[in-house]
Amino acid sequence: MSETILEVTDLKTQFYTERGVVRAVDGVSFDVKQGEIVGLVGESGAGKSVTTSSVMRLIEEPGEVVGGEVDYMGRTIVGFDDTGEELVPRDDMLSESEMREDVRGNEIAIIFQDPMESLNPVYTVGGQVKEFIEINRDIDGKEAKAEAIEMLRRVGIPEAAERYDDYPHEFSGGMRQRVLIAMALGCRPNLIIADEPTTALDVTVEGQILELVDDLQEEFGTSFIWVTHDMGVVAEICDRVNVMYLGQIVEQGPVDEIFHDTQHPYTEALLNSIPRPDRTVGDLEPIEGTMPGAMNPPSGCRFHPRCPDAREPCREVAPEFRVAAETADGSPHRAACLKHEDVGYWDAGPLDSGASETTPAGADAAAEEGER
Amino acid sequence: MSVLDGLDDVGMGETILEVDGLSKHFQSDTGILAGLFGSEDVEAVDDVSFDVAKGETIALVGESGCGKSTLARTILQLIEPTGGRVAFKGIDLTEHSQREIRPLRRDMQMIFQDPQSSLNPRMKVGQIIEEPMQAHDMYTKAERRERAKDLLERVELEREYYNRYPHEFSGGQRQRINLARAMSTDPDLIVCDEPVSALDVSVQAQVLNTMRDLQEEYGLTYLVISHDLSVVRYIADRVAVMYLGHIAELAEKEELYENPKHPYTRALLDAIPIPDPRSRDARGTLEGDVPSPINPPSGCRFRTRCPSLIAPDEYDLADGEWDRLLAFTRAVQRRTFVPGYPDESEGLPVGTVENRVDEEYFPDGRPDGAAGTLVEEVCRSIADREWDDAQALVTERVEERSVCATDRPQYALPADVGDGSHFVGCHLHREDAT
Numbered sequence: 001m002s003e004t005i006l007e008v009t010d011l012k013t014q015f016y017t018e019r020g021v022v023r024a025v026d027g028v029s030f031d032v033k034q035g036e037i038v039g040l041v042g043e044s045g046a047g048k049s050v051t052t053s054s055v056m057r058l059i060e061e062p063g064e065v066v067g068g069e070v071d072y073m074g075r076t077i078v079g080f081d082d083t084g085e086e087l088v089p090r091d092d093m094l095s096e097s098e099m100r101e102d103v104r105g106n107e108i109a110i111i112f113q114d115p116m117e118s119l120n121p122v123y124t125v126g127g128q129v130k131e132f133i134e135i136n137r138d139i140d141g142k143e144a145k146a147e148a149i150e151m152l153r154r155v156g157i158p159e160a161a162e163r164y165d166d167y168p169h170e171f172s173g174g175m176r177q178r179v180l181i182a183m184a185l186g187c188r189p190n191l192i193i194a195d196e197p198t199t200a201l202d203v204t205v206e207g208q209i210l211e212l213v214d215d216l217q218e219e220f221g222t223s224f225i226w227v228t229h230d231m232g233v234v235a236e237i238c239d240r241v242n243v244m245y246l247g248q249i250v251e252q253g254p255v256d257e258i259f260h261d262t263q264h265p266y267t268e269a270l271l272n273s274i275p276r277p278d279r280t281v282g283d284l285e286p287i288e289g290t291m292p293g294a295m296n297p298p299s300g301c302r303f304h305p306r307c308p309d310a311r312e313p314c315r316e317v318a319p320e321f322r323v324a325a326e327t328a329d330g331s332p333h334r335a336a337c338l339k340h341e342d343v344g345y346w347d348a349g350p351l352d353s354g355a356s357e358t359t360p361a362g363a364d365a366a367a368e369e370g371e372r
Numbered sequence: 373m374s375v376l377d378g379l380d381d382v383g384m385g386e387t388i389l390e391v392d393g394l395s396k397h398f399q400s401d402t403g404i405l406a407g408l409f410g411s412e413d414v415e416a417v418d419d420v421s422f423d424v425a426k427g428e429t430i431a432l433v434g435e436s437g438c439g440k441s442t443l444a445r446t447i448l449q450l451i452e453p454t455g456g457r458v459a460f461k462g463i464d465l466t467e468h469s470q471r472e473i474r475p476l477r478r479d480m481q482m483i484f485q486d487p488q489s490s491l492n493p494r495m496k497v498g499q500i501i502e503e504p505m506q507a508h509d510m511y512t513k514a515e516r517r518e519r520a521k522d523l524l525e526r527v528e529l530e531r532e533y534y535n536r537y538p539h540e541f542s543g544g545q546r547q548r549i550n551l552a553r554a555m556s557t558d559p560d561l562i563v564c565d566e567p568v569s570a571l572d573v574s575v576q577a578q579v580l581n582t583m584r585d586l587q588e589e590y591g592l593t594y595l596v597i598s599h600d601l602s603v604v605r606y607i608a609d610r611v612a613v614m615y616l617g618h619i620a621e622l623a624e625k626e627e628l629y630e631n632p633k634h635p636y637t638r639a640l641l642d643a644i645p646i647p648d649p650r651s652r653d654a655r656g657t658l659e660g661d662v663p664s665p666i667n668p669p670s671g672c673r674f675r676t677r678c679p680s681l682i683a684p685d686e687y688d689l690a691d692g693e694w695d696r697l698l699a700f701t702r703a704v705q706r707r708t709f710v711p712g713y714p715d716e717s718e719g720l721p722v723g724t725v726e727n728r729v730d731e732e733y734f735p736d737g738r739p740d741g742a743a744g745t746l747v748e749e750v751c752r753s754i755a756d757r758e759w760d761d762a763q764a765l766v767t768e769r770v771e772e773r774s775v776c777a778t779d780r781p782q783y784a785l786p787a788d789v790g791d792g793s794h795f796v797g798c799h800l801h802r803e804d805a806t
Contacts (some may be wrong), residue, residue, distance in 0.1 A: 043572040158660070158706045172661055173436075202435035202599065204658045207643035211657050229573065232602075232645030236652060255649045273577040275606035277644040278651065280626065284606065286577035290542045 005223060006032040006055070006108075006191060011068035011078070013047075013054045022294050024050040024063070026247035029321070032191060037217065037224040039234045039255070042244035045291055048227045051244070052193045054078070055225075056110055057099050072103065073190075106136040109184035111177075113196040118180055119168040126152065126164030129183050136187035151182040155212055174205035181209070185216060195227045210237055231274055235259060240331065243267045246302045247294050249321065253333030263324040263335035265309045301338065304351065312348035313338055375472045380462030382426045388560060388593055389424040389447070394456035396439075396446045400666055412666045416442040418617040419456065422795075426560065429587065429594040431604040434614035435640075437662060440597045443614070444563050447595070448480055449473060461560070478508045478557035485566035487546035491538040497524070498534035501553045508557055523552040526589075527582055544575035548582060555586065563595045568603060580607055601644055605629055610792070613637045616665055616673040618780075623794040627787040633796045635680045660706060672797060675776040676705075682799055684773035687743045692736075697743055700733040701766040704750060709733075711754055725755045746770070775799050 013025040025047045032038045040048045054065050057077060067087055070078035077094055080087040094103065104110075112118050120128060129148040134140045139147065145164075152160040155178040168176060177197060184192050194213075198206040214237065216222065226238060234241055234255065241258045243251040243266065251264035262268045272285045289306045292298060298305050304314040317338060324335040338345040382388045397413040417439045424430050432440040445451045447458050449465050457466045460480060465473055481504070484490040491500055501520040505511055511519060521531040527548040538546060547567065554562050567583070568576040584607065586592060598604050604611055605625060612622040613634065621634040632638045639658040660677045663669060669676050683694040703709040709732070711725050729751055730738060738744050746769050753762035771777060776799055783805035787794040 043574060153710075158708070162707075174661070203601070203643040204435060204639060206645075207657045208659075210645070230645065231573075231647040235647050235649040236645040238649075259647070259649050270574060271647065273574045274647055275577070275580070275600075275602040276647065277602040277605060277629075277641065278646045278648075280605055280629070284577040284581060286581060287574035288578075290544060290575060291572075 002034040002036070004031045004033050005073050006225075007069070007071045008051075008055060009069040009071075011051065011054055011070060012066050013050050013059055013063060014066050015063040017062060020295050023247055023297070024294055025054060026294075026297075027068070028244075028247075028249050029068075030242045030249060030252060032223050032225060034190075035217070035221045035223055036239040037213075037226055037237050039238035039241040040225060040227045040244060041229060041231065041234050041241060043229055043291055045246075045294070046244040047247040047294070048229075048244055049195055052110065052195055052225060052227055056104060056108065056193065057096075058110075072108065075103075077103065105132065105187050105189065107189055108191045108193065109187055109189040110193040110195065111180050111184050111197045113199055116168065116173075116176060119176060121168050123167075124165045125168055125171060125179050126166075129179065129186055132183045133186045136189075147186060148182075151186040152179070154216070155179070155182040155185070156208060157182070174201050174208070177201060177205075177209065178212075181212070185220070185222070188220065189222065191223045191225065193225045193227070196229070198233065199228070199230070206233075213237065231271060232277070243270070246291060246297055248302065248336065249334075250303065250337070251324075251333075251335045252321075253325075254327055254329060254331055257325065257327050257333050261325055261327075261333070263333060263340065264337050265307050265339075266303045269306075269308065301336070307351075309339070310351040311338075311345055312351065313343050313345050314351060317341075317343050375463055375468055376475050378463050379476075382461050382560070384427045384591055385425050387423045388426040388461060389595075390457075390459040391423070391447060392421050392457050392459075394420045394443070394446060394458060395454050396442055396451060397454045414665045415617050415668055416665060417446060417453075418668075420617075420619055421456075422612060422619065422622055424561075424593060424595060426593050427587070427591045428609045429596060429607055430610045430612065431596045431598055431608035432612050432614055433598055433601060433604050433640075435599060435662065437616075437665070438614040439617040439665070440614050441565055444482075444565060444595060444597050448482060448563060450482075475508070478504070478510070479559050480561045480563070481554035481557065481559040482563040482565065483547070483550045483554050483567055486570055487543050487550060488570070490550055491546055493538055495538075496534070497536050497538065497541075497549055500538070500549060501556050504553060504557045510557060519556065520552070523555055524549075526555070526586065527552045528578075542575070543571050544579055547571065547579050551579075551582065551586065555590070558590075559592070561593045561595065563597070565597045566599070567596065569598065569600060576603070583607065601640065613640065616662060616668050618673050618797060619795065620674065620797045621795065623787060624790045624792045627789040627792065627794055631788045631794075633785070633794065633801055634674075634798045635678050635800075636674045639679075659702065669777065670772075671775070671777040671779055672781050672799065674798075675771060675774065678776065680800060681771065682774050682776050684770065684775075686773060687739070688741065689739055689743060693739045693743070696733055697739060697747075697770065700729065700747065700750075701770045703733065704754075704762050704766045705771075707759060707763075709754075713757065717757075719757045720755050722752050722755045725751045729754075 009029050011025055011028045015022040015024055028051055042048050053059050055070055059065055065078055067080060075094060076092045079090040079093045081090045126148055130144045133144045133147050149160050149164055157163055157175060157178060198209050238255045241255050242249045245266050251267045269287045273287055287306055300316045301314045301319050304310040319336040319338045321334055321336040323332050324340040325333045327333045396417040397415050400412050400414050420443060434440045446453045453466060457464050498520050501523055502516045505516050521534055524531055524533055529548055568579050608625050610624050611628045613620045615636050621637045632641055658677060663676050675681055681698055683689055711720055711728055713720060738747055750762050750765050781797045781799045783796050783801050785794045785796055785801055785804050
């Protein structure tokens with residue numbers, strides 16, 4: 001097994017709003033090994049993007065990383081000391097300038113969903129790629145330009161040399177997304193965090209980009225954290241998967257086991273609710289209700305109000321995130337569900353989960369949606 | 373005399389909507405100069421024909437910019453067509469003024485993609501649902517109120533939500549309110565423009581199931597516009613695949629998904645990631661980008677990207693030879709062939725270019741005759757760095773000589789799955805046509 005390059009342990013990020021504290025990420029642990037693609041899946045509001053922003057230390061006011069550890073190849077991106085009363089940032093935590101100069105871009109790069117907002121409209125596309133390469137690698141001038149053109153060609157921009165001097169508005173959405181990938185790859189980072197990079201694209205363009213990521217990953221051995229809500233994309237490219245629900249990871253394991261030896265009812269429900277392109281399904285089984293707000297998460301297991309398998313203890317006991325099943329390659333398959341614990345789940349009666357079906361989302365959820 | 377006098381009574385399964393040769397061309401420029409010199413047309417929808425039967429769900433699928441939304445809006449006469457006709461329940465909508473067809477609008481409703489912006493935030497849910505009934509002078513005030521509450525229940529919301537405002541609801545609930553509003557005038561046809569694409573997956577299924585239930589109960593006809601082939605496979609009975617303003621293929625759902633005939637449909641189906649890691653396979657990715665709808669390609673509009681372009685008759689080539697010539701043509705068109713010029717201005721000797729071309733595209737020897745001469749000419753242009761000439765040469769002498777460029781393909785074939793017919797806009801099937 002290749003070495004672990006990123007280790008996230010019990011990460012907690014909160015947002016302080018006028019209405020109260022939103023625990024957007026609440027105790028998330030996962031790791032990334034050299035050369036693998038790790039998926040972070042969940043519905044909107046699950047905390048996927050906040051997790052990746054926290055890893056990059058890009059959380060801004062009114063948000064704050066309040067606990068946990070993020071370790072990148074022996075360097076502490078996030079770390080705290082417990083003084084007994086409160087948690088204070090540890091001394092060995094990288095400073096803001098170290099993050100900027102040593103980590104972001106050249107070690108860990110991030111690709112955002114909206115390519116129009118990530119490119120500067122008044123500079124040429126090629127110039128922006130070249131600038132990125134100059135900042136993050138020790139090459140400049142002609143060499144950097146040649147490298148920029150090469151990267152643009154590699155990501156499938158036709159007539160890359162001629163289009164070097166084009167402006168972002170002269171590119172289509174798919175091509176702009178490819179430019180962002182070229183920028184990220186041009187810096188030869190060790191890890192790329194891709195935040196829904198293909199969500200806004202048409203399927204044929206998405207197919208082109210997934211193909212490209214496969215090829216490039218093979219060639220450069222780059223690791224990826226792939227953030228998405230699309231189980232199809234996960235099945236297609238990920239090696240390991242983390243399923244998030246309401247600020248927590250509920251299931252984690254190799255991709256085959258996540259789909260074929262599912263251990264958490266939420267993952268199961270998610271898989272049963274998606275229409276399939278490859279076969280006609282008679283009836284979809286939707287997940288009842290909507291995801292509640294992170295301001296006042298449900299007690300016990302956060303999924304219990306919508307869970308088809310919920311029983312009495314689920315209302316009170318918060319499940320532990322623990323190994324739930326054997327896997328083919330020996331890497332852990334964890335889940336946070338009382339089914340895998342010894343707290344009397346199997347002896348208890350079922351909860352009447354249908355009761356919550358018709359509850360309106362309420363001002364709470366709607367207000368949060370508005371904030372996003 | 374009202375238009376409604378000509379209204380046919382349409383039974384289940386009979387044709388409720390006829391679209392015949394419908395076109396919508398927009399002017400790409402407006403203003404004085406465009407008026408003086410004329411402007412090029414954007415052919416958003418061009419000569420599209422199909423029928424819709426009462427009680428069925430027909431889906432228009434395609435990628436962004438293929439004209440599916442324009443087609444739907446043109447059918448509803450929200451945009452005036454530039455050609456062709458649309459008949460709804462036997463009445464030709466294109467012959468009448470907006471004012472005359474207004475009473476018909478209660479039978480044709482529409483719901484939109486974004487549940488956030490399609491509900492007026494200042495109106496209560498009850499008012500929103502009652503508005504269309506009021507506009508068409510239907511029922512008394514008390515009846516409308518009662519009906520609005522009934523409808524809330526029908527779309528699986530609560531009667532009590534009548535007095536709430538849209539911001540109090542989640543995306544899925546808002547889309548249900550949209551459904552209730554569309555249902556309020558008891559329509560026959562509901563056009564749904566990307567009805568679930570703004571919703572989270574788990575909520576998508578809820579709304580799709582509600583749409584199905586309503587259809588069963590009221591015999592509704594849906595025209596669904598979507599880019600999502602998985603959603604379409606779940607709810608549609610028949611599917612029309614659009615590409616650049618044309619219908620590429622139209623067939624019953626099972627036939628289309630299990631037996632796709634158009635190379636574009638195949639590429640589209642191949643590209644969808646399947647939610648099962650065990651069915652990972654080599655994706656056949658489609659190369660290139662969709663061309664501009666201003667001066668779209670002649671004949672088959674997909675021909676500029678088609679991997680199965682038909683060989684022009686004038687070249688007498690074996691299958692393998694044609695495939696290699698086509699690969700070379702595409703490489704020149706997209707400039708993916710890198711001859712390796714020494715620097716930014718100098719060219720290369722013709723021989724060097726020819727060697728590189730042979731190595732990469734014709735390892736078993738260049739084709740003889742006209743095709744061989746053409747490859748030589750192209751190499752000469754590349755050697756002189758005259759890429760525009762090289763591109764023009766392959767486009768004019770290879771691609772545009774193909775039947776795919778000279779004739780627009782429109783063939784009706786018998787379906788393999790089910791007993792319907794199968795429309796294919798591809799010359800590969802010219803011999804199977806009925």
